[in-house]
Amino acid sequence: MNAPQHRIDEGVRALKGEATPTAAKRRLLDHLAATRSPRTPLRVVTMAAAFAVLGLAVPLLWPKPALAEELSAMLNQGETSANRTESFYLPDSNGNLRLYMTRAVLGDKSCYRFFGQKVAIRYRSGARVIQDYGNYATIQDETSGQLDNFNNLDRLLSARDDTKTNVSRQNLGRGLVKYTINWIQKSVSGTVEITGEAVSRRPLEERILKGPGAGGVYVWAYGSTRQKDVDYVVKAGKPLYDIDAQRFEFLKLADSTLQSTVVESRKIGLVQVWADEDGKLLVALDGSDGLPEKENAVVSVDGSVGKAGTMAGSPWVNGVWGVVKLRGRSLMFVEAQVGPVGDRIKSLSVPVWFGSGASEVAVFHDIEVHRTGILAFLLAPMNQPFWQEGTQSESGPTSPSR
Amino acid sequence: MNDMDLAKTVADGDRVAMASLVEQHYDPVFRFLRNLTRSQEDAEDLTQQVFVKAQTRIKSYRGGSSLRTWLHQIAFHEFTRWRRRRRLTSLVGIERTGQEPGYSQVDEAAWLLDALDRLNPALKEAFLLHEVQELSVEEVATVTGSPIGTVKSRLHHARSMLQKLWESTHNEESYERTATQN
Numbered sequence: 349m350n351a352p353q354h355r356i357d358e359g360v361r362a363l364k365g366e367a368t369p370t371a372a373k374r375r376l377l378d379h380l381a382a383t384r385s386p387r388t389p390l391r392v393v394t395m396a397a398a399f400a401v402l403g404l405a406v407p408l409l410w411p412k413p414a415l416a417e418e419l420s421a422m423l424n425q426g427e428t429s430a431n432r433t434e435s436f437y438l439p440d441s442n443g444n445l446r447l448y449m450t451r452a453v454l455g456d457k458s459c460y461r462f463f464g465q466k467v468a469i470r471y472r473s474g475a476r477v478i479q480d481y482g483n484y485a486t487i488q489d490e491t492s493g494q495l496d497n498f499n500n501l502d503r504l505l506s507a508r509d510d511t512k513t514n515v516s517r518q519n520l521g522r523g524l525v526k527y528t529i530n531w532i533q534k535s536v537s538g539t540v541e542i543t544g545e546a547v548s549r550r551p552l553e554e555r556i557l558k559g560p561g562a563g564g565v566y567v568w569a570y571g572s573t574r575q576k577d578v579d580y581v582v583k584a585g586k587p588l589y590d591i592d593a594q595r596f597e598f599l600k601l602a603d604s605t606l607q608s609t610v611v612e613s614r615k616i617g618l619v620q621v622w623a624d625e626d627g628k629l630l631v632a633l634d635g636s637d638g639l640p641e642k643e644n645a646v647v648s649v650d651g652s653v654g655k656a657g658t659m660a661g662s663p664w665v666n667g668v669w670g671v672v673k674l675r676g677r678s679l680m681f682v683e684a685q686v687g688p689v690g691d692r693i694k695s696l697s698v699p700v701w702f703g704s705g706a707s708e709v710a711v712f713h714d715i716e717v718h719r720t721g722i723l724a725f726l727l728a729p730m731n732q733p734f735w736q737e738g739t740q741s742e743s744g745p746t747s748p749s750r
Numbered sequence: 751m752n753d754m755d756l757a758k759t760v761a762d763g764d765r766v767a768m769a770s771l772v773e774q775h776y777d778p779v780f781r782f783l784r785n786l787t788r789s790q791e792d793a794e795d796l797t798q799q800v801f802v803k804a805q806t807r808i809k810s811y812r813g814g815s816s817l818r819t820w821l822h823q824i825a826f827h828e829f830t831r832w833r834r835r836r837r838l839t840s841l842v843g844i845e846r847t848g849q850e851p852g853y854s855q856v857d858e859a860a861w862l863l864d865a866l867d868r869l870n871p872a873l874k875e876a877f878l879l880h881e882v883q884e885l886s887v888e889e890v891a892t893v894t895g896s897p898i899g900t901v902k903s904r905l906h907h908a909r910s911m912l913q914k915l916w917e918s919t920h921n922e923e924s925y926e927r928t929a930t931q932n
Contacts, residue, residue: 352916356909359862363785363882366859368777372794376776376801377769441774448769536759560759561766 374463430455432570433577439563457578478588484625486721488591523547536560587625589721595734597718598622598726602675605634609710616700616710619679624723627687629654633710636680636700637671647684648697654686674735683723691717754813761809772801775818778883779825785863785878786829796832800825819889822879826893833871865915869908872896876904877912 430453437445452459460467467480478487514530525546530539538559544551554566598620605617617634624630629647647654671680682698693715699707720726727733759767779800784793803824811820866874872894879890880901887905891898 351920352913353909355858355916356862356912358858359865360881362857362859363781363862363878366781366784368780369790369794372780372797373772373776376798377772438769438773441777446773536755536762536764556766560756560764561770564766 370463377462431573432568433572435567435569437565437567438561443563445563445565452573452577454573454575454578459578481625481721484587484589484721486589486591486725519546524552531559538562587719587721589719589726591720591726594718594720594726599675599735601718602632602677602679606715607712609712611700611708611710612702614700614702618696618698618710618712618715619677620718621693621696621715622718622720622723622726623686623689624720624726626722627685628683628723629686629689629717630681630683630723630727631696631698633680633682633698633700634677636710637678637702646699647682647686648695649686649689650694650696652686654684672733689717691719693717753817754811757808757811757813757817760805761811768805771804771817775821776801778818779821782822782878782883783825783829785866785882786875787832788863788867792832796825796828799828803828815889815892819885819892822883822885822889822893826875826879861919862912865912866908868915869911873904873908873911876901877908880905 432453434451434453435447436449438448440446448463450461477489478485516528518526518528520526520543523546524543526541526543528539528541531537536559539557540559541553541555541557542551543553543555550570551568553568556562556564601620605619606621608615608617610616615635619632619634621632622630629649631647671678673679680700694713696712696715697709698712700710701707756767756771760771776797780793780797783796783800784790787793787796800821804821807824811817815823866877869877875894876890876896879885879893880887885893887898887901890896890905891901894901896904
């Protein structure tokens with residue numbers, strides 16, 4: 349081979365071997381775990397909410413009620429003094445198992461790690477959930493956050509009640525028993541094996557033999573979790589956002605207007621501005637009746653231009669909401685990546701649209717900024733605005749505690 | 751499980767299937783977009799959009815091509831949108847800083863990407879899809895929406911121009927070495 353061709357081929361080989369970002373992939377998986385198809389039935393939404401943090405193995409336990417009680421007993425055994433570590437492995441593109449998630453359980457406390465990165469979650473009297481994202485944390489009611497559903501198999505079963513399942517049981521000797529679960533749902537089928545202790549009913553291993561996640565392995569290890577594995581203290585100075593209280597505040601703010609300006613003889617009201625820890629800014633406006641789908645839609649904060657969402661579609665990802673009906677008003681939401689902002693913005697420029705005409709710019713000054721962890725988590729859990737589908741009552745949380 | 755079964759399972763909202771799809775295809779899609787955009791950050795954003803779009807559109811997947819090709823098609827579409835936006839933002843004077851230097855730690859990779867940037871974008875895209883992403887000529891045609899003959903021609907021209915670029919660089923280096931020695 350001649351030298352130039354060799355050099356080109358060497359370059360191609362090098363490009364194929366470039367590293368890829370594990371953290372970005374983890375964030376994507378987290379996003380997808382909390383995102384759903386708009387047509388997904390509500391019961392699946394409920395299930396997905398529960399599993400957003402639990403990882404992906406649990407939905408694979410799909411026995412029909414015939415063996416549900418037995419398997420429930422297995423999962424619940426010794427729960428009052430629970431001490432276990434669960435690990436979930438998924439095969440990568442080369443077929444090698446990679447640790448996707450671990451969950452350390454001690455009593456009613458749990459700590460999750462995704463791809464080895466710690467996400468701490470603590471349950472207090474089953475009422476509120478704290479989730480730590482490293483540089484900030486959130487707290488919210490369990491009913492509107494992630495549920496510890498692992499021991500509520502009946503809920504899983506009701507979510508999979510249209511699954512045709514065949515279960516066989518096999519004594520392995522030495523006190524072990526194995527369940528082989530063949531299931532079929534529409535045109536998709538799979539086989540899962542669960543091995544556990546016959547008398548204590550504790551599960552030890554789940555193997556996904558066929559179907560979605562084939563090759564995945566979920567492993568239970570008992571007695572290895574230490575107190576320090578589940579201890580969690582919010583460090584002084586770390587922001588702790590009360591999601592329920594913030595949703596309540598968001599709805600309350602939607603009733604009023606901070607300030608107004610006139611653009612092309614139209615009155616534009618600034619309703620509220622929120623910034624998140626990812627550097628995104630959400631601006632709610634009154635009076636604009638277009639959709640921010642223009643390619644060059646930009647939001648400017650104190651002279652610095654941010655990258656705005658440019659596509660209609662999922663507000664979870666693109667931050668493009670268009671006109672939203674909220675508290676009887678038609679508000680236009682615009683979201684943009686602007687980077688860190690202070691508690692007040694001196695000057696804010698936002699694109700507005702009138703009919704199908706070209707965009708104009710509305711400018712506001714000296715604006716209070718509200719803060720949250722991730723705008724999408726605050727506003728669109730399960731990719732659905734929290735004020736829709738009864739995910740949150742407009743009357744606010746049961747116990748505002750911010 | 752074949753691509754069609756996996757797609758159906760993802761369409762049914764199965765989280766494991768979606769994770770499996772990501773595990774199988776994230777790395778190549780990300781590499782493709784990073785090589786096209788030459789920006790780690792933008793490639794991460796675009797890759798996320800690709801998979802989110804894939805999740806929402808998976809019901810429309812009919813198995814006419816492999817999931818790999820289908821995902822590359824979405825990725826290519828996202829990239830063209832990104833490029834268009836960059837042109838527009840450039841026009842209004844808010845273009846971000848250029849390529850992120852040094853994300854590629856290997857000299858050969860960096861040289862090749864620099865050289866590809868000097869080619870017509872269509873040549874670069876075809877080359878990356880075929881040579882680096884290992885898509886067949888037919889698959890490249892599907893992803894880029896170009897006739898097979900055009901793809902073949904672009905691949906030939908890309909190689910040929912890369913070769914010329916290498917030769918000119920090599921000659922300059924030889925000349926500089928000689929000049930230094932003298």
